[in-house]
Amino acid sequence: MSRHTFVFSSTALRSLELEREAVERENVHKRWQSHCVKLRRRGEVPELGKKQRELHRPLLCEDRLIHNALYTGDSERVRCFFSRGTVVDVVIEASGNELQWTSQKLGIWSLCYKQEFTCPLQITASRGYATSLQHLLSCGAEVDFAPGGKTALHEACENAQAECVRLLLSYEANPNALSEDGYTPLHLCSSSESLQCAKHLLAFGGHVNSRTEDKDDTPLHIAARFGLEEHVELYLGYGASINRMNDCGQTPLHCVCAQSHSHEDAERYYRVCKLLIEKGASVMVLEEEQQSALHLACRTANYRMVDLLLHKGIDVNRMDYGGNAPMHKALQAVAYKLEHQPERTIRSLLNYGSIRIWPGAIPKVLRYCSRSPRTIEVLINVYDRIKVTDAWMEAVPLKVLQEHQEFYDSLFALSQTPRCLQHLARCAIRSHFEGRCQEVVPYLPLPAVLRDYLLLRFQDFVN
Structure with missing residues (x-):
């Protein structure tokens, strides 16, 4: 029943709002329990009794003021919201980077950002808010708490926050903790800025x-x-x-x-x-x-x-x-x-x-490689004789032909002109060395220009 269909009293509206929040909290708890089952299967979370499960049930924080303080790094307000004796390891739902289809009201499906779990420790560590992170840790935050499948140490390494990495490790964060995807923090040091993070991890026993x-x-x-x-x-x-x-x-x-x-x-x-x-x-x-x-x-x-x-x-x-x-x-x-x-x-x-390329395949090579005339030049220059056909000309797109007109004019001219004597001598010498040209030619007692010619120096035309 829609609240816009009938006139509701403020008490009734508040009752509906509380019921909706209770359902959302229960859904979070169910997803959290499902996540814990996955971790227990991998041996990372011990099996808990019924009373212990109730005590370890995470609290869902929906207070926008707290969210804002954490995400902006407002350390003064973080101190006000979190003090010794308060619950620090709350769960916060945040929109991730991945899109997924979600069923909304009235049975309508829409593409929404996937909801992910996070916590105050992860938020501050991933953004480099070391002062807020230090306060949370001193208030007893569980350093390896991983509501979204990653610990705060994973998040800090992924975002190259070296000071936060050092701080977490000094509070005995596990440098070899596995994320839900099976990555250790060291695997997430994947940017040049994360070098110091990697050094900290290895110094504290990272594998x-x-x-x-x-x-x-x-x-x-x-x-x-x-x-x-x-x-x-x-x-x-x-x-x-x-x-x-x-x-x-x-x-x-x-x-x-x-x-x-x-x-x-x-x-x-x-x-x-x-x-x-x-x-x-x-x-x-x-x-x-x-x-x-x-x-x-x-x-x-x-x-x-x-x-x-x-x-x-x-x-x-x-x-x-x-x-x-x-x-x-x-x-x-x-x-x-x-x-x-x-x-x-x-x-x-x-x-x-x-x-070498089979001569019959040259039209295909021209079709796909013609935008690189030097590639064609070096491929052609390993043959002492080769038959140029109409298929060669048809294979080169008109736009490419116009862009590299001089080179392709010299290439297609080979259909009427034999290769020059200098090129034939080059082919004979290269054939004699049988694939060892790069090893032998640099040591031949020849002028540098001739050695380069034997090693297929680019000329931007063929003759």
Whole structure:
């Protein structure tokens, strides 16, 4: 019955309001009990008797003044609301970042932000309100209270609040507590700003080789995936296992090579890759799809990473389960990674003895890679003779043809003109070295310009 249908007295309205609040509190308690059951199954919460369950039943705080004081870091008002002897470990419902379908009144479903549990300790720790956090802890707040599945320590690490992390640990917060998703606080140190948080955790006994429940990642896997060089160095200094595999068979080296990143971050990811290899990471390990680190680096088009792996002797022509060699992975990435200069990756692969593209597939390559003329140039320059057909011209979009007119004019002119003598000599020398060009050519007693030419220097035309 709607309150707008009939005229209700103020007493009746208050009674309805109290009934609604009671139902909401009961729903919170039910969801909280369901959460505790999950934790007990993992052995993190002891089984409680009936009387104990009543005593441990969390209180739902709906006071907006308290919420406002906590979320704004108003330490004076926090002191007023929470003092010694008052209940500090209250539960607060907050809107999360995830959307979900929720049934509203009159049977209407709507897309709302998922309601999540939090508490005063988590709110202040996640926002870096160290003064308020200190007061709550001194008032007896349970330091590992986790109504939403994460402790305050998880929240502080996720938001890189180093002072709050230190404070929580000094009050004996568990540095190895598992969140509902199976992450320790160390797994949530996933930004460059969180380095000090990671140092505090390790100093207080955090396990450097702990694993996540979903992917079996160690903190080193996560640091490598986010390109965090200082974190990687820190974890290795504490004995992190450098070649441990996650549930996909990936080592930290696979993680750094596989992670897509911007052109601006390419140098940072290269340094992490180099650090891992210098510290003993194996370049020969294959993940579950039989991909090597080279397959993954070619897909992200980080040419410096590719050069490093090739220099370390990784197999340039190994096929994965899908029948793809690193060259195939590199070509598949060209159209999406133009800012990474994918032609450099292609050139390195060819100089280290990669298989060449079957001439019959060149029209397809032109269709997908024509926006990178230098990629086409280096692929064509490993043949001493090749038949240019009408299919080549039809494969290049008109807009691309107009944008790179000079290069494609020189390419299509090969249909009527043989390759120049200089190019034929280059092909003969490269064939003689049989895939060892990058190892041998730099030491030949030739002018630097000729050595560069033998190693497929870009000219922006073909002849």
